[in-house]
Amino acid sequence: MSVKQERQIDLTNITGHKVTEFVLLGFPSLSPALRLLLCSILSTGYVFTILGNLCIIWAVLRDTHLSRLPMYILLGNFSGLEMCYVTSTVPRMLIDVASPPGVISFRDCFLQFYFFFSMGATECFCLSSMALDRYLAICHPLRYPMLMSPQFCCTLSACCWVSGFLWYLVPIVLISQLPFCGPNILDHFICDPGPLLAASCSPAPLTQITCYALSSLITIATFLFTVTSYGTVLQTVLKLPSAAGRHKAFSTCTSHLAVVSLFYGSVMVTYVNPGSSGGSNKVVTAFYSMVTPLLNPLIYSLRNKEMIAALKRTLLRGC
Numbered sequence: 001m002s003v004k005q006e007r008q009i010d011l012t013n014i015t016g017h018k019v020t021e022f023v024l025l026g027f028p029s030l031s032p033a034l035r036l037l038l039c040s041i042l043s044t045g046y047v048f049t050i051l052g053n054l055c056i057i058w059a060v061l062r063d064t065h066l067s068r069l070p071m072y073i074l075l076g077n078f079s080g081l082e083m084c085y086v087t088s089t090v091p092r093m094l095i096d097v098a099s100p101p102g103v104i105s106f107r108d109c110f111l112q113f114y115f116f117f118s119m120g121a122t123e124c125f126c127l128s129s130m131a132l133d134r135y136l137a138i139c140h141p142l143r144y145p146m147l148m149s150p151q152f153c154c155t156l157s158a159c160c161w162v163s164g165f166l167w168y169l170v171p172i173v174l175i176s177q178l179p180f181c182g183p184n185i186l187d188h189f190i191c192d193p194g195p196l197l198a199a200s201c202s203p204a205p206l207t208q209i210t211c212y213a214l215s216s217l218i219t220i221a222t223f224l225f226t227v228t229s230y231g232t233v234l235q236t237v238l239k240l241p242s243a244a245g246r247h248k249a250f251s252t253c254t255s256h257l258a259v260v261s262l263f264y265g266s267v268m269v270t271y272v273n274p275g276s277s278g279g280s281n282k283v284v285t286a287f288y289s290m291v292t293p294l295l296n297p298l299i300y301s302l303r304n305k306e307m308i309a310a311l312k313r314t315l316l317r318g319c
Contacts (some may be wrong), residue, residue, distance in 0.1 A: 006011050019180035022199070024102035026093070026189040027282070039098050045294050046090045052297025053079035055311060063310040064087050070133050072307075075153040075300060078126050083291040085119045088112060093189050102189070106180075106241040109191040114172045116190060116289070120267070122164025124222040127260055129156050134253050137238045167218060172208040175200075188282060190289070223264045230257060255299050262292045281318040 030038065060066045060076035067073070092112065096102025104112070133153075161197050174192060178200040186195035193211045193287035199202060233253060300307060 001240065008294070019182055019199075021103055021105045022106055022191065024096055024104060024189055024191075025185060026096050026100060026102055028100065030097075034101075036119045039094055039260040040164065041289065042055050042094050042097070044091055045290055046086060046094075048088050049290075049294045049297075050083055053083045053293070056297050056300060056307070059307060059310040059314055061066060062314040066306065066310050068150060070150065070153045071130070071137070073150060073153040074126070074130050074133055074157065074305055077160075078123075078130065079133045079297065081119060081122055081126055081161075082296050085116075085123065086293040087292060088119060089190050096115050096189060104191065108177050109186075109196075110172060110256065113191040114168060115173075115195070116163040117168045117171075117193075120164075120217055121167040122161050123263065125160035125163050126157070127256075127263065128222045128229075129160055129261075130256055131226040135233055136228040138233050138253075167214065171207075174204075174210060178202065178204055178207065188285070192285070218236050219264065219267055222261075223268075226264075248253060248269045255304060258299050259292070259296055262295060263288055266292070 014077045027038070044199075056079040057076050060079075089112070092102070092104070133148055136147050140147070171193060175196050179202055180199055181201040186192070186197065186199060188195045197208055197211075230253060236311075266284045269284050
């Protein structure tokens with residue numbers, strides 16, 4: 001081979017997209033028995049997640065009482081988001097766990113990256129909008145029907161989706177333009193920005209800082225907004241004269257706070273803590289991408305008498 005050809009090959013390895021697919025390692029140390037167990041858990045959890053969130057959407061759409069209440073309009077939108085969120089990762093994860101290694105094309109990898117993180121950003125905005133709803137309902141009850149009309153709730157939900165899907169466009173474009181010349185192995189079960197940046201054959205500190213800054217900004221900003229809203233709600237509730245009023249106000253907020261704590265706790269451990277290890281990242285990512293959407297219908301349904309009553313009414317009407 002001539003010197004000129006060697007230089008051309010070296011230049012291609014540095015600047016060209018030699019990698020056309022990635023290998024998702026997932027959990028390589030699992031035995032076949034554990035893989036079968038994990039597949040069973042994932043498939044069962046996925047089915048219950050879809051069915052549970054479908055029940056919430058069904059109740060909100062079919063029950064004339066719930067369909068007029070802003071809190072349940074936002075909850076129905078949130079349930080639809082959770083279904084899309086879990087569908088962006090779990091079916092692919094099931095295939096990779098059942099028949100490792102998980103090979104994914106360059107295009108499909110970045111599509112999964114975009115949809116998973118865009119819906120995660122949308123979830124941050126949705127949780128903030130639900131916190132705003134509870135703040136207005138409890139702190140400004142007289143103006144609440146005017147401020148949170150059903151039309152405004154639908155507009156607010158649409159804004160959450162649009163903002164979430166615009167938020168991660170810049171990281172997607174920046175990372176997809178990096179040179180990937182091998183190895184093409186990603187130490188994760190999804191196309192995560194951390195393993196993708198590590199797989200690039202040239203350092204990209206500006207891209208890494210941009211991704212970290214955007215992830216931290218949306219997580220911390222929406223978390224602070226939610227915490228501030230509920231802090232104000234708590235102050236207002238404690239001033240209520242009747243114990244029954246305080247109990248009713250608390251009961252409408254505890255379910256939302258449980259979902260907020262589960263989601264933001266796991267996200268901050270993964271994407272706001274740059275020192276977290278790859279192994280712990282996999283476990284935490286699996287938790288908030290699978291467990292949180294599964295717990296959402298359980299938390300909102302089992303702790304909400306209005307939702308249980310609406311489900312009974314709609315089921316009996318359907319029968």
